[in-house]
Amino acid sequence: MTHDTESVRDVASRARVASHDLALATRADKDAALHAMADALVAAAPTILEANADDVARAEAAGVAPNIVDRLTLTQERLAAMADGLREVAGLADPVGEVVRGSTLANGLELRQVRVPFGVVGMIYEARPNVTADAAGICLKSGNAVLLRGSSSARSSNAAIVEVLRSALTGVGLPEDAVQLVPGDSHDSVKALMRARGLVDVLIPRGGAGLIRSVVEESTVPVIETGVGNCHVYVDASADIDQALAIVVNAKTHRTSVCNAAESLLVHADIADDFLPRVIDALHEHGVTIHGDERFSEYDGVVEATAADHGTEYLSLDISAAVVADVDGAIDHIRAYSSGHSDAIVANDQTTIRRFVAAVDSAAVLVNASTRFTDGGEFGFGAEIGISTQKLHARGPMGLPEMTSTKYVVIGAGHTR
Amino acid sequence: MTHDTESVRDVASRARVASHDLALATRADKDAALHAMADALVAAAPTILEANADDVARAEAAGVAPNIVDRLTLTQERLAAMADGLREVAGLADPVGEVVRGSTLANGLELRQVRVPFGVVGMIYEARPNVTADAAGICLKSGNAVLLRGSSSARSSNAAIVEVLRSALTGVGLPEDAVQLVPGDSHDSVKALMRARGLVDVLIPRGGAGLIRSVVEESTVPVIETGVGNCHVYVDASADIDQALAIVVNAKTHRTSVCNAAESLLVHADIADDFLPRVIDALHEHGVTIHGDERFSEYDGVVEATAADHGTEYLSLDISAAVVADVDGAIDHIRAYSSGHSDAIVANDQTTIRRFVAAVDSAAVLVNASTRFTDGGEFGFGAEIGISTQKLHARGPMGLPEMTSTKYVVIGAGHTR
Numbered sequence: 001m002t003h004d005t006e007s008v009r010d011v012a013s014r015a016r017v018a019s020h021d022l023a024l025a026t027r028a029d030k031d032a033a034l035h036a037m038a039d040a041l042v043a044a045a046p047t048i049l050e051a052n053a054d055d056v057a058r059a060e061a062a063g064v065a066p067n068i069v070d071r072l073t074l075t076q077e078r079l080a081a082m083a084d085g086l087r088e089v090a091g092l093a094d095p096v097g098e099v100v101r102g103s104t105l106a107n108g109l110e111l112r113q114v115r116v117p118f119g120v121v122g123m124i125y126e127a128r129p130n131v132t133a134d135a136a137g138i139c140l141k142s143g144n145a146v147l148l149r150g151s152s153s154a155r156s157s158n159a160a161i162v163e164v165l166r167s168a169l170t171g172v173g174l175p176e177d178a179v180q181l182v183p184g185d186s187h188d189s190v191k192a193l194m195r196a197r198g199l200v201d202v203l204i205p206r207g208g209a210g211l212i213r214s215v216v217e218e219s220t221v222p223v224i225e226t227g228v229g230n231c232h233v234y235v236d237a238s239a240d241i242d243q244a245l246a247i248v249v250n251a252k253t254h255r256t257s258v259c260n261a262a263e264s265l266l267v268h269a270d271i272a273d274d275f276l277p278r279v280i281d282a283l284h285e286h287g288v289t290i291h292g293d294e295r296f297s298e299y300d301g302v303v304e305a306t307a308a309d310h311g312t313e314y315l316s317l318d319i320s321a322a323v324v325a326d327v328d329g330a331i332d333h334i335r336a337y338s339s340g341h342s343d344a345i346v347a348n349d350q351t352t353i354r355r356f357v358a359a360v361d362s363a364a365v366l367v368n369a370s371t372r373f374t375d376g377g378e379f380g381f382g383a384e385i386g387i388s389t390q391k392l393h394a395r396g397p398m399g400l401p402e403m404t405s406t407k408y409v410v411i412g413a414g415h416t417r
Numbered sequence: 418m419t420h421d422t423e424s425v426r427d428v429a430s431r432a433r434v435a436s437h438d439l440a441l442a443t444r445a446d447k448d449a450a451l452h453a454m455a456d457a458l459v460a461a462a463p464t465i466l467e468a469n470a471d472d473v474a475r476a477e478a479a480g481v482a483p484n485i486v487d488r489l490t491l492t493q494e495r496l497a498a499m500a501d502g503l504r505e506v507a508g509l510a511d512p513v514g515e516v517v518r519g520s521t522l523a524n525g526l527e528l529r530q531v532r533v534p535f536g537v538v539g540m541i542y543e544a545r546p547n548v549t550a551d552a553a554g555i556c557l558k559s560g561n562a563v564l565l566r567g568s569s570s571a572r573s574s575n576a577a578i579v580e581v582l583r584s585a586l587t588g589v590g591l592p593e594d595a596v597q598l599v600p601g602d603s604h605d606s607v608k609a610l611m612r613a614r615g616l617v618d619v620l621i622p623r624g625g626a627g628l629i630r631s632v633v634e635e636s637t638v639p640v641i642e643t644g645v646g647n648c649h650v651y652v653d654a655s656a657d658i659d660q661a662l663a664i665v666v667n668a669k670t671h672r673t674s675v676c677n678a679a680e681s682l683l684v685h686a687d688i689a690d691d692f693l694p695r696v697i698d699a700l701h702e703h704g705v706t707i708h709g710d711e712r713f714s715e716y717d718g719v720v721e722a723t724a725a726d727h728g729t730e731y732l733s734l735d736i737s738a739a740v741v742a743d744v745d746g747a748i749d750h751i752r753a754y755s756s757g758h759s760d761a762i763v764a765n766d767q768t769t770i771r772r773f774v775a776a777v778d779s780a781a782v783l784v785n786a787s788t789r790f791t792d793g794g795e796f797g798f799g800a801e802i803g804i805s806t807q808k809l810h811a812r813g814p815m816g817l818p819e820m821t822s823t824k825y826v827v828i829g830a831g832h833t834r
Contacts (some may be wrong), residue, residue, distance in 0.1 A: 014793060020776065021632060022754070023775065023776070023778065024775055024776065051639050086586055088773070095426070103797070105795070106797075106799060108788060110794075111796060111797075113813075116778065118808050118809075119778065119808070141576060197633070199808075201808050202808070202809055210486070215638055216614070219527075219632055220633060222807065222808075222809045223639075224809070240831065243830075243831035246831060247831065247832075247833055247834075250834060251833075253834070254834050268719045277716040297831055304540055335437070351718070358440065358441055359437065359440070359441065359827055361440065361533065361536065362824065363824060363825065363827070364824065364825040364826075365825060365826050365827070366828075366829065367825060367827065367828045367829060368828070368829045368830055368831055368832065368834045369526060369827055369828070369829025369831075369832040370829075370832060370834055372833075372834045373526060373827055373829070373832065373834065374825070374827070377530060378526075379522070379729075379825070380520070380522060380523075380528075390639065391618050391639075391822035392535075392619055392620070392639040392641070392822070393533050393809040393810035394531075394620075395822050395824060395825075396530075396823075396824070397825075405808035405809070406793070406812055406813075407504070407778070407779065407781065407812060407813070408780065408781040408782070408796070408812075408813045408814075409418070409781075409782050409784070409787055410781055410782070410783045410784065410791070411783075411785070411786070412783065412784060412785045412786025412787075412790070413785055414657065414659075414660035414663060414664065414785055414786075415664075415785065415786040415787060415790065416663050416664055416666075416667035416668075416671070416786075416787045416789075417667060417671050417790065417795075
């Protein structure tokens, strides 16, 4: 074992011990801790901002792109927002102890399926230091100890934030090891986290497709895949054209860097002559580059799509576009290219809508609504740890209940078989 | 790619295509298929039994243990039971389409979380050919295409059963590729199944601890771990002694080869002088070998436990046994040794029971009831694909709802952000 491997197993073991206390903590205990953590973040602003300035200076010296430096940068306002986030989590219902189902069996046994914490959650994430506080808050409220593995570019900021959160936990009598940084900057420490089966109950990678793929490939700890979105908007022949234009523009341009932004436009052949010029104009007006199929490419300013375009998550003012024969053509295209995040139909024909909704196998299927609505906040979850694009356990936006497992409690009176 | 790898990817791709039709099949379609499969199994009994006789002869010639040969052996009665199993699944509610939660958001968007099939399920299992029909039935009803990888010792039986089931599917107009055998006998074909991420949505290994560990270690496809049970019965000082004796004996001896049998007995120190002689007598009467700690070993006929005993799933008439200081001692012992399947307390003191139930982190925690009750049939699920001992997705007995994922359906009226 390398030194990093040993250190990771050590923090994971301490997290396991802390998780035993957390599982027994009441909602009042946990909410008090969340408020203490929020207050402590604000109180420690000078220390945290100083640590953050080191990270920012290092990133700038290394020539990191300005938009990445911006994501790394903390301000008084961003710290206050992190604190508010923790207070909001305190206001949410405690998922632990919720009875998911229950019954009394014929033999008199009382059966209950009850939500319980996972135990120890590992987070692997990139750049933004606000994730450190967000993840700590959501994990704490759901009764989980958390191991945080941020990017090395944010290491001073993350260390300062975690130190503040840990001392707040101690202050309210909860174990400080409920929130820990994973030690070590090397890939060995990530690897050790991914192989800590039995010590870590679930790993949640948040970041680019490359990070997520490597965690999925290498981890023996169960993984919840998040956030890669190659989202489609299909405009059917039965669509309200004004709605369709507004939804396409919103889904593509409202915020381009997020996983629920549209990356591909599909249009029913019967309305192509009418709709294509209008949607191309609308997208061009918003500065969008259209990577179109043969049909789209007949229009000025449309770039001809390569084979790779339809499968690309641009995260920029680019969109792939194709004309399809009908809803089944759209379904086939989506099956071939979608990442299974969010796919939308704009249509008014009920039979068509039913077919699309049943056949498209994505975390969210939207009807006459922008893909941008796939979001824990929009869904009313109050807090979101990420958006799962896998089918096991949780799919779509993950709130507090998705951060729990369940157990069966069976009460008898001397029952034997 | 080896030939096996190529073949496995080929059957998986065909399963994916079949899963598209299955996802759209109505309950009536699926129930008709299950009845047709049941009838076909009975009608094809001579062919299936002949194929099974080959497997049995091969196993006997190879000197396989009689109890394993028995598990491999099919009879007219066992085939009839397999057919009845399929008919019972037809009688169960269809999990697909169930609305798990739903609401209308403040902006008027209608949000529904709906159960949908996983898509393609891979089953890796040992010996018993009845699993072939059981798994096919449960997967079909839950709308999933299934890839079956039984043990090579049952290959003729499995091939005959699957051929019958496939032609029954064709007969009712469902795709035969909804039920397929994984080709190839080599470990390469298992390996290809485990690496078919994107083609296979979930793998469920059923069998011994070694099989399950290797799947968990090697698979990039998400895995649901099943069935390893090192189950405990803790007898508290507040227990009704007669209940305790009955539960310990039942949990250990009712059926020893199953994962919900008790493998370890813990006794509160305060009642040890009174309870130990009685429980030792009762277990000895049933032919149980007790592997006891120092305290237990003071009694005649108790074998001194090694360090390994407390962590052993015997699956035989053996039990490890220890005296603990109190309920916290029991909790610590269970944390150290339990496989997280089923752990029971026998007690009457409510504070003690609450503490045990909250602190013991197992799929099932039983109070004054035998561990033998952790079972899909006993829980009233009607059908069970296995008992999950992991925390992601499903935990405890898995019925039809556990064989589904969900998706969010979001209905708007031109909604944009």
